[in-house]
Amino acid sequence: MRSGKKGFTLIEMIISVGVLAVLAVGIIRLFIASEVTHKKAIDIDRAVLETNAIIEEFQEIINPSEKASRFTIYYDNNWERSVKDSDSMYAVYGDIVMLSEDQGGLSHLDLRAVRLKPYPLEKSEEYEIYNISVIVEDMSYWGEN
């Protein structure tokens, strides 16, 4: 029975707020997905820069295979090198092996940049951002000849 007063009933209010909430969640998810995609793009660019820097460091090392065989470099949220702790957000895993016995002066350097913590709305613990394999030369190999 209508009372004759204008306005919304409680049921109408609940339904409208519910519909708005569902739509708002969808829109917010769109914004978060956009932010995550933007972050992934930045991470790829930074990972490329960092791996290039590591490769160039190894090109200048006289004997790369003696320097390290397997290593990990940790980075904080801003891609600054840091020690491994709970704030570490990214890591670059490196692996250096001699190419073959016949090619003793050449080493294979594999680099893999990963994000240690999942992106928002994603589950993967170690997200691989970028990987690259290069050959580095042992500058000391021909030095004795």
Next chain:
Amino acid sequence: MKIKLRSQNGSSTILISLLLVTLVVFALLSITTSASELRLSQKNASNNKTYYMLDSEGKRFLYDVKSKINDALSISRDRPESFFDNLDILLGDNIIRSFNFDDGFMSITIERTIILEENSRRKYLEIRLLISQPASDSKINEICSIIEWRLWQEPFELNNTVDLWEGIP
């Protein structure tokens, strides 16, 4: 005359709908922009990989030449004047080279172009090495020097022809 502003039924619905449509439009624009950013970053990463792939192949070739120089040095230890003859035999037919004589000194220039095709576009690494006459105490890195190590790719040709209808049915 007094104008009475009065809320009509449905005006709030229109406002909310407009707000939602605006938010959806901005969210889609934002997603489109970030997706194109991601594509650009992936392309840059792929180009970087190609560069180092070519560079690695170049390093293999350089190593191959250096090991042949090492072999030639070992063979011609007793007869240093036969170094270039021995090296010429060891280099074989696959390596393009030219012999130079400057001021009585002999040298070999080796040229190699490494081509990598990616997404129907070719990328080239041009290498030129100079092998000079070894002295008694010369090291291989001194005998073999890199003159050119240049990476380039085919120029991009923009198709700017407009396909116009010429009026012929």
